[in-house]
Amino acid sequence: MNSITIETNTNQYDVHIGEKIRHKLPSFLPKDYQTIMIVTDSSVANLYLEDVKEAFPSEQRVFTSIVPAGEVSKSKDAYFDLITDCIQRQLDRHSLIIALGGGVVGDLAGFVAATYMRGIDYVQVPTTILAHDSSVGGKVAINHPEGKNLIGSFYPPVAVIYDVETLYTLPEQEIRSGYAEVVKHGLISDEAYFESVLSQGGIHKLSNSILTEHLLKGIKVKAEIVEKDEKEHGIRQYLNFGHTLGHALEAELGYGRITHGEAVAVGMLFAMKVSEVVFGNTSPINKLHGWLKKNRYPMEFQDIDTVRLVNRMKIDKKSKNQQIQMVLLKKIGQLEVREVNDELLLKIVKDFFRELVMN
Amino acid sequence: MNSITIETNTNQYDVHIGEKIRHKLPSFLPKDYQTIMIVTDSSVANLYLEDVKEAFPSEQRVFTSIVPAGEVSKSKDAYFDLITDCIQRQLDRHSLIIALGGGVVGDLAGFVAATYMRGIDYVQVPTTILAHDSSVGGKVAINHPEGKNLIGSFYPPVAVIYDVETLYTLPEQEIRSGYAEVVKHGLISDEAYFESVLSQGGIHKLSNSILTEHLLKGIKVKAEIVEKDEKEHGIRQYLNFGHTLGHALEAELGYGRITHGEAVAVGMLFAMKVSEVVFGNTSPINKLHGWLKKNRYPMEFQDIDTVRLVNRMKIDKKSKNQQIQMVLLKKIGQLEVREVNDELLLKIVKDFFRELVMN
Numbered sequence: 001m002n003s004i005t006i007e008t009n010t011n012q013y014d015v016h017i018g019e020k021i022r023h024k025l026p027s028f029l030p031k032d033y034q035t036i037m038i039v040t041d042s043s044v045a046n047l048y049l050e051d052v053k054e055a056f057p058s059e060q061r062v063f064t065s066i067v068p069a070g071e072v073s074k075s076k077d078a079y080f081d082l083i084t085d086c087i088q089r090q091l092d093r094h095s096l097i098i099a100l101g102g103g104v105v106g107d108l109a110g111f112v113a114a115t116y117m118r119g120i121d122y123v124q125v126p127t128t129i130l131a132h133d134s135s136v137g138g139k140v141a142i143n144h145p146e147g148k149n150l151i152g153s154f155y156p157p158v159a160v161i162y163d164v165e166t167l168y169t170l171p172e173q174e175i176r177s178g179y180a181e182v183v184k185h186g187l188i189s190d191e192a193y194f195e196s197v198l199s200q201g202g203i204h205k206l207s208n209s210i211l212t213e214h215l216l217k218g219i220k221v222k223a224e225i226v227e228k229d230e231k232e233h234g235i236r237q238y239l240n241f242g243h244t245l246g247h248a249l250e251a252e253l254g255y256g257r258i259t260h261g262e263a264v265a266v267g268m269l270f271a272m273k274v275s276e277v278v279f280g281n282t283s284p285i286n287k288l289h290g291w292l293k294k295n296r297y298p299m300e301f302q303d304i305d306t307v308r309l310v311n312r313m314k315i316d317k318k319s320k321n322q323q324i325q326m327v328l329l330k331k332i333g334q335l336e337v338r339e340v341n342d343e344l345l346l347k348i349v350k351d352f353f354r355e356l357v358m359n
Numbered sequence: 360m361n362s363i364t365i366e367t368n369t370n371q372y373d374v375h376i377g378e379k380i381r382h383k384l385p386s387f388l389p390k391d392y393q394t395i396m397i398v399t400d401s402s403v404a405n406l407y408l409e410d411v412k413e414a415f416p417s418e419q420r421v422f423t424s425i426v427p428a429g430e431v432s433k434s435k436d437a438y439f440d441l442i443t444d445c446i447q448r449q450l451d452r453h454s455l456i457i458a459l460g461g462g463v464v465g466d467l468a469g470f471v472a473a474t475y476m477r478g479i480d481y482v483q484v485p486t487t488i489l490a491h492d493s494s495v496g497g498k499v500a501i502n503h504p505e506g507k508n509l510i511g512s513f514y515p516p517v518a519v520i521y522d523v524e525t526l527y528t529l530p531e532q533e534i535r536s537g538y539a540e541v542v543k544h545g546l547i548s549d550e551a552y553f554e555s556v557l558s559q560g561g562i563h564k565l566s567n568s569i570l571t572e573h574l575l576k577g578i579k580v581k582a583e584i585v586e587k588d589e590k591e592h593g594i595r596q597y598l599n600f601g602h603t604l605g606h607a608l609e610a611e612l613g614y615g616r617i618t619h620g621e622a623v624a625v626g627m628l629f630a631m632k633v634s635e636v637v638f639g640n641t642s643p644i645n646k647l648h649g650w651l652k653k654n655r656y657p658m659e660f661q662d663i664d665t666v667r668l669v670n671r672m673k674i675d676k677k678s679k680n681q682q683i684q685m686v687l688l689k690k691i692g693q694l695e696v697r698e699v700n701d702e703l704l705l706k707i708v709k710d711f712f713r714e715l716v717m718n
Binding site for chain 2: 010034035076080083084087088090092093094114115116117118119139141144146147149150151152153154231232314315317318319320321322
């Protein structure tokens, strides 16, 4: 088992990564909790809920709330229903919420923990590759019909307990989704990691040791950034590489049509294209494009309304005074946030989607 | 004009108190904001909204959202509507929200600021006596049908700008409501302040200098506690003196039937009664009772269901493992949090409400 400690200005917590550690979950908690509420989704509940429940001794009150699987659960209604569950089960400020699942469950349950009675403890127990990203760093949120994650907090968990055994049951689409964020961590950190991900990672094979290595490295990349800039005033924005178009595309297609990671994958290609226009550099865009095709990432989007898409990009959280700010790639491991004006962006978007279909 | 600086582990902001300072509001802000949204209620809008809007130069984008006056606006629907307003006006992370009004507006707009895009700047511009308490300390919240302030955050404003001129238009009930929290600040700090409040404060006269003195002292009492314990792990709980029964009474009667301060006034009498039972001491309960009667605080509640009331007290945020924790008064300026068991509490509640009517 591996452990990484995340230490920011305001708090500290451990990320534990290992096989079968869900069965020993209480041993990774910073203290005993008398009342616990596990939040999970309908898919994960069938697979791992009993394991986690059974890990607790019977004198602890352990409740469960199961939300429908998928992005639809990051809604205000699901959020308020969970708050009501907390009240009805008499959770208090000394209770614990366990977010057992992927990014949706983590974001949703984390936001419940952040705002129930002005904040109670919670732990992230990720069960997807994608959640190696979302479970670390304390970003929690729900969606607004107008855009993703527009309602949320910075509210770190008291621990992240990552049982890699849970990743072996992931469907192909979920592996694709998760590996997009792994690729992102490669692009924003170093070339060797990026190359390793492209040559050894993907949907075709999921070797334990390689996967764990990729995830550990990804979490370390993220941890290093979050430790320096927890509240995203500066370099934490780099972690949004690929997300400006990615979020807009998810919202425009309707949440759930493609996964978050699949949208980010397209968004990264797009951000590279914008980078080439802005910096006049060459990026590994073709290499990434080839890998995405090989791993069957969705790349063709019929009848995309590009004007609406650009308008959606404007409600991105990085926007400043109604101007889109994009994270651009100078070279692998070197990024910059740049304001890109709407007209230029619209032109690049149009070209981009046309070329994407043709290539 | 007076200024007090609040300095906690995580942040620092100034409280400015003076006459007519709403007209110079931008000069009290820590920086220039290009986009601003003023949140206020239907009563305050008629009186002071134009003053605040006119204080800003025309190149700044200033929007307004007006919510219905009263506790009803601390609802999830009002909250989500304001978030939608933020999105539609294209507020971003560099924008400002101004909470212009009493505690309801401050709590609601503050919670919007705390959670929109994971947190943007806001200022408190209180217009009630009660808000001398709620505007300082960073507690923001909305209500759940099951209880008050159950959804919220600790999220401090970037400044508090308190124009005491706005207090001269307050109706009698609002003065009563506010003075209850002033009395509380007296009880938890020192006898001289408490005596001054009882002899010189209240609904019958509202002299500028006395009122400002009482408010300044109250804010200092609160500031000192918040600086030591921002997140309410310890002594900040003392500020909840009178609130265990107070919150339960508000919820049981239905929000808006009596004001928050009126409920806290009854709650303080009750907490004193419990203190006498638990500590065997004598408290200034008769003195306070006399003052409350003189100032026409509502003291008779017909057909109170005391069992339901005690159950409501259990979802208080101080509760621990389903046991009610009450802030009790040993003597003026000396408090203690004690677990009080349900049976004892139920007995005292029954006696209390009977005696309240008879006295």
